[in-house]
Amino acid sequence: MLTIPARSTVRSSPVESNRIILSPIDPADGPELWTAVDNSRWHLERWLPWVPFNNSAEASQRYAEACAQDWDAGRAVRMAIRSKKDRELLGVVGLDSVVHLHRSCELGYWLKREACGNGLMTEAAKACVGFAFDTLAAHRIRCAAATENYASLRVIMRLGFRFEGIARQAEYVGGRWVDHAVFSQLTTDRSSEEAEAS
Numbered sequence: 001m002l003t004i005p006a007r008s009t010v011r012s013s014p015v016e017s018n019r020i021i022l023s024p025i026d027p028a029d030g031p032e033l034w035t036a037v038d039n040s041r042w043h044l045e046r047w048l049p050w051v052p053f054n055n056s057a058e059a060s061q062r063y064a065e066a067c068a069q070d071w072d073a074g075r076a077v078r079m080a081i082r083s084k085k086d087r088e089l090l091g092v093v094g095l096d097s098v099v100h101l102h103r104s105c106e107l108g109y110w111l112k113r114e115a116c117g118n119g120l121m122t123e124a125a126k127a128c129v130g131f132a133f134d135t136l137a138a139h140r141i142r143c144a145a146a147t148e149n150y151a152s153l154r155v156i157m158r159l160g161f162r163f164e165g166i167a168r169q170a171e172y173v174g175g176r177w178v179d180h181a182v183f184s185q186l187t188t189d190r191s192s193e194e195a196e197a198s
C-alpha cells in the first residue's frame with residue numbers, strides 16, 4: 001500500500017523547496033485555478049487534453065473539489081504549486097493512476113505561461129517525486145510526454161527518469177493524435193544513482 005498522509009496534515013505542513021511550496025488542492029483553490037488555466041489556455045491546450053473541457057469557473061471548482069475527494073480516498077495526490085515569496089498559484093503537479101497494490105503512480109504537471117522558463121517545474125516535480133518515494137513509499141513512478149513536447153521532456157530527463165518506449169497515438173489533443181514518450185523512475189534507481197554520485 002502507498003501511505004498517503006491526511007490532506008490536512010500536508011496542507012498545514014506543505015512540501016517545500018527553494019522557491020515553491022506544494023500543498024494539496026482544496027476547494028478554496030478553485031477560483032485561482034480557473035484564472036490560471038483561463039489566462040494560459042493557448043499555452044496549455046496544445047498538450048493537455050482536459051483544457052477545452054475546463055471552460056468555466058464552475059468546472060475549475062468541480063475539479064478542485066474532485067482533487068480533495070481523490071486525495072481523501074487515496075486515488076490521486078494533486079498539489080497546487082505556489083510561490084514561496086507571495087503564495088501566488090503557479091500551476092499544478094500531481095500523482096494520478098495510483099495503484100496501491102503495486103505502489104505505483106503517474107506524474108503530471110503544468111505551469112501557467114508566465115511562470116515557465118525559470119526551472120520552476122523541475123523544482124516542483126523533483127519535490128513531488130521526493131514526496132512520492134519518501135512519504136508515500138512509492139516503488140515506481142511513470143511519466144509520459146508527447147514526443148514533441150520538448151519543455152516537458154527536458155524536465156523528465158533532468159529528474160533522472162529512464163526512457164521505456166513510445167506509446168503510439170496515445171492522446172488526441174489539440175485536434176491531432178500525439179505519440180507519447182514513456183519514462184519511469186523506480187525507488188531503486190534513486191539509490192543506485194546516489195551510489196554512483198558518491
Ligand SMILES: CC(C)(COP(=O)(O)OP(=O)(O)OC[C@H]1O[C@@H](n2cnc3c(N)ncnc32)[C@H](O)[C@@H]1OP(=O)(O)O)[C@@H](O)C(=O)NCCC(=O)NCCS
Nearest residue numbers: 047109110111116117118119121122144145150151152154
Ligand atoms: C512542461 C512545463 C511545465 C515546463 O515548464 P518549465 O520547467 O518552466 O520549462 P522551461 O521553459 O524552463 O523549459 C524546460 C526546459 O525545456 C527547454 N525548452 C523549453 N521550450 C523548448 C522548446 N520549444 N524546444 C526545446 N527545448 C525547450 C528549456 O530550455 C529548458 O531546458 P534547460 O533548462 O535545459 O534550458 C511547461 O512548459 C508547461 O506547463 N507546458 C504546458 C503543459 C504541459 O506540457 N504539461 C506537461 C504534459 S506532459
